[in-house]
Amino acid sequence: MGIIQVNDLSKSFKVLNRRQGLSGAFKDLFSGDYRMVHAVKGISLEVEEGEIVGFMGPNGAGKSTTIKMMTGVLEPTEGSIMVNGQIPYKNRTRNMQQIGVVFGQRSQLWWDLPVIESLNILKEIYKVDQKSFDENMDTFNEVLNLNKLHATPVRFLSLGQRMLCDIAASFLHNPKVIFLDEPTIGLDVSIKNKIRNVIKKLNEIKKTTIILTTHDLSDIEALCKRIVIIDKGTIIYDGGIQAVSRSFGAFRTLKLECTENDPDLHLQIAEKVQANFGAKTTIPVVKADDYWISLTINQDEVKLMEVLNFVISHFQVKDIKIEEVDIEQIIRNIYEGGVS
Numbered sequence: 001m002g003i004i005q006v007n008d009l010s011k012s013f014k015v016l017n018r019r020q021g022l023s024g025a026f027k028d029l030f031s032g033d034y035r036m037v038h039a040v041k042g043i044s045l046e047v048e049e050g051e052i053v054g055f056m057g058p059n060g061a062g063k064s065t066t067i068k069m070m071t072g073v074l075e076p077t078e079g080s081i082m083v084n085g086q087i088p089y090k091n092r093t094r095n096m097q098q099i100g101v102v103f104g105q106r107s108q109l110w111w112d113l114p115v116i117e118s119l120n121i122l123k124e125i126y127k128v129d130q131k132s133f134d135e136n137m138d139t140f141n142e143v144l145n146l147n148k149l150h151a152t153p154v155r156f157l158s159l160g161q162r163m164l165c166d167i168a169a170s171f172l173h174n175p176k177v178i179f180l181d182e183p184t185i186g187l188d189v190s191i192k193n194k195i196r197n198v199i200k201k202l203n204e205i206k207k208t209t210i211i212l213t214t215h216d217l218s219d220i221e222a223l224c225k226r227i228v229i230i231d232k233g234t235i236i237y238d239g240g241i242q243a244v245s246r247s248f249g250a251f252r253t254l255k256l257e258c259t260e261n262d263p264d265l266h267l268q269i270a271e272k273v274q275a276n277f278g279a280k281t282t283i284p285v286v287k288a289d290d291y292w293i294s295l296t297i298n299q300d301e302v303k304l305m306e307v308l309n310f311v312i313s314h315f316q317v318k319d320i321k322i323e324e325v326d327i328e329q330i331i332r333n334i335y336e337g338g339v340s
């Protein structure tokens with residue numbers, strides 16, 4: 001039986017239909033004019049002990065609401081949920097002891113205190129015995145050289161260092177399940193890779209189940225065998241990462257900053273690139289956004305550097321960026337039957 005069992009889980013919020021202005025706000029108080037937002041609509045999934053599951057979906061898909069139900073912060077409207085044999089919202093204190101949570105944007109460490117002091121406080125809060133604490137500190141030193149950061153107050157850490165400390169802290173009380181929310185957001189590629197390696201190693205050593213929420217397909221490719229994609233409150237894909245990687249692993253978006261904001265420039269670039277490399281080089285076509293133009297390229301068919309060299313030799317380009325294909329593109333493809 002899985003360590004996380006979710007059955008036909010739904011969550012709806014009752015929200016007030018707001019009116020504009022002060023008099024509107026006053027009327028709202030008495031209006032009783034509500035509507036229901038169905039954030040999660042009958043999802044079911046089972047996660048095995050030790051698994052790392054990638055949880056993806058566009059903004060507003062219902063990811064946070066689902067995670068909040070798994071962590072016991074929210075009570076489901078319908079359906080059932082069990083995490084390590086507990087109903088999360090019924091016994092929050094016991095549930096907090098068996099889970100760990102890391103939010104990319106927020107730290108659970110104390111801003112002004114040295115890292116080691118924060119870990120000591122967490123040791124007391126979670127009643128971690130000295131032996132487990134020492135063992136974990138040894139593991140953290142081995143896996144991420146945490147000892148080098150012990151004396152640094154959290155506010156002096158770089159974003160990447162802080163994330164590494166937050167990840168270590170979430171493992172400190174030996175939770176059975178850890179929820180990682182956007183652990184690599186806003187970081188550069190080398191520190192992203194370091195964070196992924198640390199998560200992978202800690203998962204291997206401690207066999208902790210990990211639910212990883214991310215918009216970054218590279219996080220998923222580096223860490224997960226399985227991916228769950230949620231859209232408009234329902235699960236639209238639950239399966240191997242290979243199918244998604246096969247469809248998208250080779251795709252990259254080449255973004256070009258142009259020197260002029262010419263509304264037709266993207267069409268000219270698209271035409272020229274397609275004439276030179278064939279229609280298959282872009283999906284669906286080129287997109288323009290102010291001065292930025294995006295070209296999606298299938299690297300199995302044409303080398304990104306070739307397209308880049310071609311474009312910069314024909315057009316004036318100020319800056320370039322290379323990005324992964326975004327989740328919206330993946331979802332569109334799933335609906336069109338491109339991933340199965």
Ligand SMILES: Nc1ncnc2c1ncn2[C@@H]1O[C@H](COP(=O)(O)OP(=O)(O)OP(=O)(O)O)[C@@H](O)[C@H]1O
Binds near residue numbers: 014057059062063
């Ligand atoms: N407390 C709330 N009250 C009313 N509506 C809510 C509440 N929390 C979430 N929602 C709504 O439920 C839907 C799902 O939101 P949720 O935050 O779970 O999405 P998400 O996939 O986590 O998005 P994001 O990636 O932006 O965090 C959205 O339409 C959101 O506006």
